[in-house]
Amino acid sequence: MAERGRTARGCRRLLSGAAAVAAVSLSAGAPGAARADTLREQASALVAQLGPHQMLAAAFTCGVSLFAILLAMQYLRLHRRTLRERAATRAQLATLRAETDRIRTLLQLDRQVIAVWGGGADPEIAGDIEIVGAAQPLRVLAFGAWLGAERAGALETAVERLRERGEAFTMMLATHAGRHIEAEGRAIGGCAVLRLREATGARGEAADLAERLRRAERDATILRSLVESLQVPMWVRDATGRLTWANAAYAAAVDAGTAEAAVGRNIELLDRADRQAAAQACAKHGRFEKRLAAIVAGERRQLDVVEIVNRSGVGAGIALDATEAEQVRSGLQQTITAHRRILDSLATGVAIFDASKRLVFYNPAYQRLFGLDRAFLDEHPADADVLDRLRAERKLPEQADFRKWRDNFLTAYHAIEPQEQGWHLPGGRMLRVVTNPSPDGGLTYLFDDITERIDLQSRINQLSGLHRETLDNLAEAVAVFGSDGRLKLHNPSFTRLWRLSPDSLAARPHIEVIAAWCQAMCNENVWSVLRATVTAIGGRHEPVARRIERADGSVLDATAAKLPDGSTLVTFRDVTDSVSVERVLTEKNEALEQADALKTRFIHHVSYELRTPLTNIIGFAQLLGDPAIGPLNAKQHDYVGHITGSSAALLAIIDDILDLATIDAGAMTIEPSEIDIRETMRAASEGVQDRIAEKGLKLVLDLPHGVGTMQADGRRVRQVLYNLLSNAVGFSPQGGTVALSVRIEADAVVFRVADEGPGIPEELKDKVFERFESYANGDSQHRGAGLGLSIVRSLVALHGGEVRIESAPGRGTAVTVRFPVKHAMAAE
Structure with a gap:
């Protein structure tokens, strides 16, 4: 019972709660609260009338119904909310559309394009895309298509920062079409x-001005950098003429160090006179331009100076270094002058016509070649007029149709390459004519008179044939090898001498082949030397000469010499007979030399052996003539005198022979010392006093005042003078005169011995100095051993002097002896 009671109570509460909930729910949607109260009362009465089981079933049914009611009520509530929100949305949409229309209207007031980057990668683009010249909306963002590279890069960077960091920006752009965006x-x-x-409007004008300013600043910066970097002095002056700016080149030119220093110190590049002239020209014409001389970095240079001024009086200047240009101009002028001088000195006639076919230059050879009047040439005639003048004077080739020939000849002005012609002139002259067109449309003529050359060529051809014939008929064997070593030319003697086949030589074999053919006939390997000479490359080679002894006993003289064209001339001469005779003569000469040496030794020995007994004879003869030994009759005294004189003469001959033998042996030397010239001459003359007295001669000694000393071997000088006096005395006639003189020259002492003898014929002058040669004629009985003059020449040669003889038949003889000395001292 208790359980049932609890269940009943639970059902009541459940029904009461459901009724309350339903009432509350209905009250939220019902038109009034009365309906909710009625429902609540009806639910409470129903619960009171039900039993426990009915109450449970009723509670269940009521719960289900209540749930269904709640669902329906919730649906109704949601439906009403949806209706309200839809109405609000429609109102808001209408408001947004109105706002959008208003904004679109505002946007359309200006020509513009808007790009919006939201959550997606591609932006939304709206507006007039034609302002940037784009055909599609996305081409708007291809900034490089409608902007310059610099501005396009700046805009891209700004957009990237906007999208990544939200950095705002504003910039003015100029498109390729000239629009300002x-x-x-x-x-x-x-x-x-x-x-x-x-x-557009004021903003466009401002943007245009800003763009111009930007460009001007950019250009000004570039120009300033360029001017600063130029190696050309530039400067700016104010209205008063004072420097306000200069570049680094100006500072370097005036040695100021920096441009600021040059401006601050107002250092001028030009002289005062040049600056005043520039200021006057600028004041009058606004511009000054002239080539001036100035000191640039310590050097004097030629400058092309240009100065300009504006209306406010501010001026700027520039100085271009024209020194090299002036040098080039001067050099060009000198070159032109030199070329004209060269052309004037040429033997080739040169005539230059300009593009108008008028003569602008001719050299003297051209005028002489054709004999034209200088006055006519100096008037710069036309080419056709010159040809007409030459034709009238018959100095052109004869032509049937001269006008056609002239017109065809003048087509050389339009040619590209030089042309060459040959002119056969009336009278036999031949000219080589070269026409050389110039780039400026003119024409240069070169005229060479080849008449002589053609004649010489004809003569050369004749001489060549003559030389060929001469070569073929030479006895010497001749062969010419080219620079490649092959045989170029040979004569029949070469073929015969070396026994070669003409057919084999016709193939122009190499020197190696010919050497192999010929070497078998030789005892020595001479052909290797000839082969080395032929195949030598470059440089100058001395001629090679070799003697070849062949196996057959013949002897050849071979020579090889290089020719100017690089070829080698080889000649062979058969000297077998000459060598045989030479060998015989050599053997005979050797035998003669041995005999001469034997003779010299014999004479030296005999002379030495004769000297001792002769000395005894002279001594005994002198004793016999001495009165202390005993008196002699007149006849005995004469005999003793003859013995003494003959012995003395024989002793002199022996002494001369000994001296010659000593000279031949190379054993004689001179002993120079300071000798008295006057005493030497007197001592030599005393030796011939007896013979002079015997023949009744007159001896004249010519001793000029002031004759002093000389450096020489005194004994040998006396011997020379004695021999000359003895020779003169021997050939002098009875009562004649013998003269001995001396004169001092700058580098020699000259002795002269003259006689009045019969003289010497011209053909015998050279023989009188030979040994054992003596000359005598019908007027003179003198005939010596022929040693005196030979001794004289040998002794004078030892002193480094010379002997001269002057003689003619019937006019006497004069012998001059020159002794070279370093100095001759005058007597005090």
Whole structure:
């Protein structure tokens, strides 16, 4: 019972709660609270009337119904909310559409393009894309297509910063089409917005001015950098003429160190007179231009100076270094002058015509070649007029149709390459004519008179044939090898001498082949030397000469010499007979030399052996003539005198022979010392006093005042003078005169011995100095051993002097002896 009671109570509470919930739920949607109270009362009465089981079933049914009611009520509530939200949405949409229309209307007031980057990668683009010249919306963002590279890069960088960091920007752009676009970037509501708006009106003008200013600043910066970097002095002056700016080149030119120093110290590049002239020209014409001389970095240079001024009086100047140009101009002028001098000195006639076919230059050879009047040539005649003048004077080739020939000849003005012609002139002259067109349309003529050359060529051809015939008939064997070593030319003697086949030589074999053929006939390897000479390359080679002894006993003289063209001339001469005779003569000469040496030794020995007994004879003869020994009759005294004189003469001959033998042996030397010239001459003359007295001669000694000393071997000088006096005395006639004189020259002492003898014929002058040669004629009985003059010449030669003889038949003889000395001292 208790359990049932608890169950009943639970059902009541459940029904009461459901009724309350339903009432509350209905009250939320019912039109009034009365309906809710009625429902609550009906639910309580129903619960009181039910039993426990009915109450449980009723509670269950009521719960299900209540759930269904709650669902229906919730649906109704949601439906009403949806209706309200839909109505609010419609109102808001209408408001947004109105706002959108208003914004679109505002956007359309300006020509602009807007790009919005939201959550996606591609932006939304709206507006007039034609302002940037784009055909598609996305082409708007291809900034490089409608902007310059610099501005396009700056805009791309700004857009990237806007999208990544939200950095706003504003910039003015100029498109390729010349439009001015204002670009503005903002971050709005988490989106990046780029607006491109065309600047028109005042903004466009301001943008245009700003762009011009930017370009001007850029250009000014570039120009300033360029001017600063130029190696040309430039400067700016104010209205008073003072420097206000200069570049680094100006500072270097005036040695100021820096441009600021040059401006601060107002250092001028030009002289005062040049500056005054420039200021006057600028004041009058606004410009000054002249080539001036100035000191640039310590060197004197030629400058092309240009100065200009504006209306406010501010001026600028520049100085271009024209020194090299002046040098080049001067050099060009000198070159032209030199070329004219060269052309004037040429034997080739040169005539230059300009593009108008008028003569502008001719050299003397051209005038002489054709004999034209200088006055006519100096008037710069036309080419056709010159040809007409030459034709009238018959100095052109004879032509049937001269006008046609002239017109064809003048087509050389339009040619590209030089042309050459040969002119056969009346009278037999031949000219070589070269026409050389110039780039400026003119024409240069070169005329060479080749008459003589053609004649010489004809003569050369004749001489060549003559030389060929001469070569073929030479007894010497001749062969010419080219620079490649092959045989170029040979004569029949070469073929016969070396027993070669003409057919084999016709193939022009190499020197190696010919050497192999000929070497078998030689005892020595001489052909290797000839082969080395033929194949030698470059340089100058001395001729090679070799003697070849062949196996057959013949002897050849071979020579090889290089020719100017690089060829080698090889000649062979058969000297077998000459060598045989030479060998015989050599053997005979050797035998003669041995005999002469034997004779010399014999004479030296005999002379030495004769000297001792002769000395005894002279001594005994002198004793016999001495009165202390005993008196002699007149006849005995004469005999003793003859013995003494003959012995003395014989002793002199023996002494001469000994002296010659000593000279021949190379054993004689001179002993120079300071000798008295006067005493030497007197001592030599005393030796012939007896013979002079015997023949009744007169001896004249010519001793000029002031004759002093000389450096020489005194004994040998006396011997020379004694022999000359003895020879003169021997050939002098009875009562004649013998003269001995001396004169001092700058580098020699000259003795002269003259006689009045019969003289010497011209053909015998050279023989009188030979040994054992003596000359005598019908007027003179003198005939010596022929040693005196030979001794004289040998002794004078030892002193380094010379002997001269002057004689003619019937006019006497004079012998002059020159002794070279370093100095001759005058007597005090």
